[in-house]
Amino acid sequence: MISVASVICNTFASATPIxxxxxxxxxxxxxxxxNIGLEGTMLFSAFTSVVACYYSGSAWLxxxxxxxxxxxxxFLHAFFCTTLKVDHTIIGLAxxxxxxxxxxxxSSSIFGNKGFTPSVEKLxxxxxxxxxxxxxxxxxxxSMSLITLMVIPIVILAHHLLYKTPFGIRVIxxxxxxxxxxxxxxxxxxxxxxxxxxxxxxxxxxxxxxSISYLSMFxxxxxxxxxxxxxxxxxxxxxxxxxxxxxxxxFGFADAIQxxxxxxxxxxxxxxxxxxxxxxxxAVTVNEARSKKK
Amino acid sequence: MNLVxxxxxxxxxxxxxxxxxxxxxxxxxxxxxxxxxxxxxxKDILSVYYYLLIQPxxxxxxxxxxxxxxxxxxxxxxxxxxxFKCDVFNIGVEGQLYAGALAAAYLGYAxxxxxxxxxxxICILGAIVVGGLLALLAxxxxxxxxxxxxxxTIMMNHMISNIVTLLVVxxxxxxxxxxxxxxxxxxxxxxxxxxxxxxxSGLIIAVLLCVVLYIVFEKTxxxxxxxxxxxxxxxxxxxxxxxxRLILIAxxxxxxxxxxxxxxxxxxxxxxxxxxxxxxxxYDGITIAVIAGNNPFGCLLMSLLMGLLCTGGTQLNVMTxxxxxxxxxxxxxxxxxxxxANAVMLKLPELKEKRLSRERRLAK
Numbered sequence: 001m002i003s004v005a006s007v008i009c010n011t012f013a014s015a016t017p018i019x020x021x022x023x024x025x026x027x028x029x030x031x032x033x034x035n036i037g038l039e040g041t042m043l044f045s046a047f048t049s050v051v052a053c054y055y056s057g058s059a060w061l062x063x064x065x066x067x068x069x070x071x072x073x074x075f076l077h078a079f080f081c082t083t084l085k086v087d088h089t090i091i092g093l094a095x096x097x098x099x100x101x102x103x104x105x106x107s108s109s110i111f112g113n114k115g116f117t118p119s120v121e122k123l124x125x126x127x128x129x130x131x132x133x134x135x136x137x138x139x140x141x142x143s144m145s146l147i148t149l150m151v152i153p154i155v156i157l158a159h160h161l162l163y164k165t166p167f168g169i170r171v172i173x174x175x176x177x178x179x180x181x182x183x184x185x186x187x188x189x190x191x192x193x194x195x196x197x198x199x200x201x202x203x204x205x206x207x208x209x210x211s212i213s214y215l216s217m218f219x220x221x222x223x224x225x226x227x228x229x230x231x232x233x234x235x236x237x238x239x240x241x242x243x244x245x246x247x248x249x250x251f252g253f254a255d256a257i258q259x260x261x262x263x264x265x266x267x268x269x270x271x272x273x274x275x276x277x278x279x280x281x282x283a284v285t286v287n288e289a290r291s292k293k294k
Numbered sequence: 295m296n297l298v299x300x301x302x303x304x305x306x307x308x309x310x311x312x313x314x315x316x317x318x319x320x321x322x323x324x325x326x327x328x329x330x331x332x333x334x335x336x337k338d339i340l341s342v343y344y345y346l347l348i349q350p351x352x353x354x355x356x357x358x359x360x361x362x363x364x365x366x367x368x369x370x371x372x373x374x375x376x377x378f379k380c381d382v383f384n385i386g387v388e389g390q391l392y393a394g395a396l397a398a399a400y401l402g403y404a405x406x407x408x409x410x411x412x413x414x415x416i417c418i419l420g421a422i423v424v425g426g427l428l429a430l431l432a433x434x435x436x437x438x439x440x441x442x443x444x445x446x447t448i449m450m451n452h453m454i455s456n457i458v459t460l461l462v463v464x465x466x467x468x469x470x471x472x473x474x475x476x477x478x479x480x481x482x483x484x485x486x487x488x489x490x491x492x493x494x495s496g497l498i499i500a501v502l503l504c505v506v507l508y509i510v511f512e513k514t515x516x517x518x519x520x521x522x523x524x525x526x527x528x529x530x531x532x533x534x535x536x537x538x539r540l541i542l543i544a545x546x547x548x549x550x551x552x553x554x555x556x557x558x559x560x561x562x563x564x565x566x567x568x569x570x571x572x573x574x575x576x577y578d579g580i581t582i583a584v585i586a587g588n589n590p591f592g593c594l595l596m597s598l599l600m601g602l603l604c605t606g607g608t609q610l611n612v613m614t615x616x617x618x619x620x621x622x623x624x625x626x627x628x629x630x631x632x633x634x635a636n637a638v639m640l641k642l643p644e645l646k647e648k649r650l651s652r653e654r655r656l657a658k
Contacts, residue, residue, distance in 0.1 A: 080634070084634070086636075093385070098623075098626045100577075104619045105622070108617040109334055114617060114619060224452070225449065228445055231442075232449075235442075235445075268460050270457060270459055271460065274457065281450070284445055
């Protein structure tokens with residue numbers, strides 16, 4: 001039988017990196033910078049988190065390393081896109097290609113193993129009083145990942161930042177019409193840098209989640225398409241923080257159902273595992289078709 | 295001085311600039327890679343590069359191995375390049391080549407009693423059709439609904455990888471420890487070019503395709519349209535070119551080339567289709583096409599280099615404790631440096647303009 005509790009747990013766990021990556025990509029997209037490199041940024045962060053955690057013994061330093069990595073990669077991304085004006089997709093692809101080879105090489109030269117790293121300390125999980133006693137969802141709230149807990153505040157913060165602050169308005173203005181924004185006295189490049197790097201932070205958080213909260217090690221190519229699903233979540237969520245969260249939950253739910261169905265029904269696992277990817281294409285298609293009609 | 299002038303004034307010598315950019319990036323990647331090794335405590339960096347770049351070319355067997363690695367890379371580079379040409383990113387070569395390989399393998403062992411030429415042709419055709427249709431699907435989603443092809447092709451890669459694995463393991467499996475299809479009939483094998491290695495007539499097809507695509511790109515209206523669409527899609531549409539049709543055709547050809555890659559590996563290389571046989575040919579194709587600036591002969595040269603790196607990397611793995619991923623990283627570095635150098639080159643005239651205008655202001 002399908003366990004409702006485990007579906008709920010898996011939904012939130014799967015949705016966390018997609019939502020965080022999506023929020024990260026959204027800031028860039030809103031300022032006019034397309035970031036295909038979310039996948040690679042997350043992979044880099046996941047790796048550095050484990051390395052920092054391994055050497056310091058502290059998951060907190062691992063988290064910090066993941067955040068800083070996200071910041072650094074997104075700074076480079078912004079530098080290439082805004083200052084050097086390289087094609088955004090090409091530089092995103094470069095980040096992805098670089099990430100998958102550099103992390104594996106570094107893994108083998110630091111730990112002597114290409115496939116995965118040794119197990120490290122995880123970030124602490126949080127047990128929320130009262131909520132943990134609820135039926136069905138109790139197990140989830142009883143040992144909740146710290147980063148999953150941070151998703152909702154981050155979405156609220158992103159929403160506030162984007163719509164209620166001068167900075168957010170500037171980001172939107174720059175993304176909608178850079179020339180007009182420039183004439184209005186906005187520093188277009190600086191706004192884009194800040195927006196992309198802000199996104200890099202949450203992307204880094206998503207990477208850290210995968211390696212030192214969801215798992216406790218780095219596995220080769222462990223992001224496995226989540227960065228691209230995050231891009232789909234951005235499109236599906238119509239570039240709005242709350243929309244992205246809902247889209248991420250939708251994809252997370254699809255993933256949880258997929259995990260729950262494995263071994264239960266007679267359809268082979270390989271086919272069930274395709275579901276989240278197929279759903280992503282379908283969701284983007286429906287979304288684009290809908291926005292075309294308007 | 296003349297050289298510097300040419301570098302800054304891109305119009306005068308584009309090909310020369312590209313070659314120089316590549317050489318500088320290549321050397322820079324070697325330096326950075328060497329520094330990384332030195333930091334790890336490797337003393338003899340020069341001998342590392344000897345094993346990587348020179349040693350494979352010193353024996354006939356080594357050269358054959360390099361060419362074996364080069365063949366699929368040419369197909370992959372060309373596949374990515376033709377889509378790039380009209381500004382479409384076919385990241386799905388990796389998936390399409392698996393689908394093509396499975397089609398070729400199935401037709402290769404299931405059909406019997408055909409003459410060799412007919413059998414091989416049918417297998418290749420099957421691979422081309424399967425690969426082409428998958429890419430066409432992504433192209434159709436793009437022109438019909440506006441779905442970004444990077445997302446659709448990446449998602450399709452994950453799905454195809456799952457489905458192909460399932461098909462090989464559960465339906466087309468050969469009895470034995472490895473997950474692979476039965477060996478194809480002798481009549482379905484592509485001609486071998488050397489007894490001891492996997493080198494086969496696929497290489498000749500690949501080189502011929504470089505020539506054909508060069509002619510198509512440079513000498514035909516279709517090539518002109520592709521080029522124009524890549525530079526400015528809207529302007530090209532105003533010239534009366536059906537851009538949607540163009541994108542669909544480019545994707546179809548791109549996927550067909552990916553399918554051909556799969557067929558070459560199965561019919562010419564292994565003789566069967568094995569799960570996860572590709573070390574990332576599809577992604578290497580992106581590197582190759584970008585560095586080659588979508589030029590088919592550039593793709594050929596880059597594939598040779600990547601083939602050399604790949605062969606040398608394996609060699610290195612045997613002779614030293616350096617993992618083959620170090621070599622993957624080198625090619626990623628070359629990719630990044632070429633992109634960066636191109637960006638800087640584009641930026642140079644602008645900087646020069648700024649300097650001139652400042653000097654003019656000062657002169658006043």
